[in-house]
Amino acid sequence: MTHKPIRGALIDVDGVLHIGDVPVPRAADALNDLRRQGIPFRLLTNTTMRTRAALGKLLRDFGCDVTDDEIITAASATATYIRKQHPDLPCYLLVSGNVVEEFDAIELTNDPDAGLVVIGGAGREFSYDALNHAFRLLLNGATLLAMHKDLYWRMADGLSLDAGAFISGLEQASGAQATVVGKPSRAFFEVGFDSLGLPPSQVVMVGDSILHDVVPAMEFGARGVLLRTGIFKEGDLEKATPDVVLDSFVDVPEYVRRSHQQ
Ligand SMILES: [Mg+2]
Secondary structure (H helix, E strand, C coil): CCCCCCCCEEEECCCEEEEEEEEEHHHHHHHHHHHCCCCEEEEECCCCCCCCHHHHHHHHHHHCCCCCHHHEHHHHHHHHHHHHHHHCEEEECCCCCHHHHHCCCCCCCCCCCCCCCEECCCCCCCCCHHHHHHHHHHHCCCEEEECCCCCCCECCEEEEHHHHHHHHHHHHHHCCCCEECCCCCCHHHHHHHHHHHHHHEEEEECCCHHHHHHHHHHHHCCCCEEEECCCCCCCHHCCCCCCCCEEHHHHHHHHHHHCCCC
């Protein structure tokens, strides 16, 4: 498939610009290079650990020239979805990390009357009691909403279980089916393309997850760039074929430049 020159970028964050609390070497310089090239970008992240404001600050501390408005997180997208689709339902929120401020104007409750179970990124908060409370709410007919269903992610000390592993258990035990708001749901990518104001054919998606970043974007007709950082494993290339595999985000500005010379 011949591609058009790249006019905009959707960029995954964790495993791409940083891994846990550690920046990927020279990734900030590369992001700033895209800015200088006049390539608009949105950071499209399944993170549910941080608000957009907190993530923006972290990235700026790493040297990235990025505004909070250029960040779209699974948590912020989930809050937007709830305000639109379920504005009146009390919500049981199970998430690791401080994203409650994204849930402005949404009623959060630990009571048994919650009509909505919202699961975000996993951590120590996913205790037996918390998961069992979610299970009972679902048995009572509550709607199950997942910020994402990522099975694992890479923390500084290694791969770690994420929400998807717990959500699958809740689905099987309760019979409920989760609606996924973050990657790889089509809706999340549509928000990204719309925000750029560009057709997917002119956009590149850059990420470290073949199934959650690269494949869904390529299904829209965007270019898919898989990086050999973060959760990348060689076996990923047996699951699907990205347009290109690059060693790290550092190689992305040159790839974008070359797209204008083809
Ligand atoms: Mg990632």
